Amino acid sequence: MRENKVCTRKMGRLFVVNLEGKIYSCKHCKTHLAVYEDIISKSFHCRHGKAYLFNKVVNVSMGENEDRMMMTGLHTVADIFCVGCGSIVGWRYEMAHEKSQKYKEGKSVLERFKISGPDGSNYWISHGTHVGGSDADDA
Structure with a gap:
């Protein structure tokens, strides 16, 4: 059975969710x-x-909302941080301004460079890496 809840804080203690399956x-x-089953694109x-x-996603905290111009238009997003170490691991879409x-x-x-795959593999930056906006090319 797969657990999929947001981490909680009780009396100053952080409770981290452990997932099962391809993590x-x-x-x-x-x-x-x-x-893995929660990947959309x-x-x-x-x-x-x-x-x-x-x-x-679980075990993340959110930064402040901000408007960012991305490849697919203006979005209101918030950076997300790992609750274990505080590293930025990606962002959450709060609002899309285009229908x-x-x-x-x-x-x-989740940025592939910041996470380990289900098999323990890490993604390394290649020399041909796209360095434009931060959004999907074609979702």
Whole structure:
């Protein structure tokens, strides 16, 4: 059975959710972040290369909302941070300003460079990495 809840804090203690199955975790501290089954798209790109759009992520805290101009238009997003080590691991779409991008609202992007894959592999930046905006080329 797969657990998929947001981490909680009770009386100053942080409770981290452990996931089962094919897990994506923080590259630095191995905190569980998402499961393979929750991937919506693998066609996203960021400054460091590939990124995946997930339906759900866990064990993250959110930064402040801000408007960012991305390849697919203006979006209100919030950076997301690993609760285990504080590393930025991606961003969450809070609002899409264009009708065709509304499907992204409430979804999160994890940068492949910042996470370990289900098999323990890490993604390394290649010399041909796309260095434009941070959004999908074609979702």
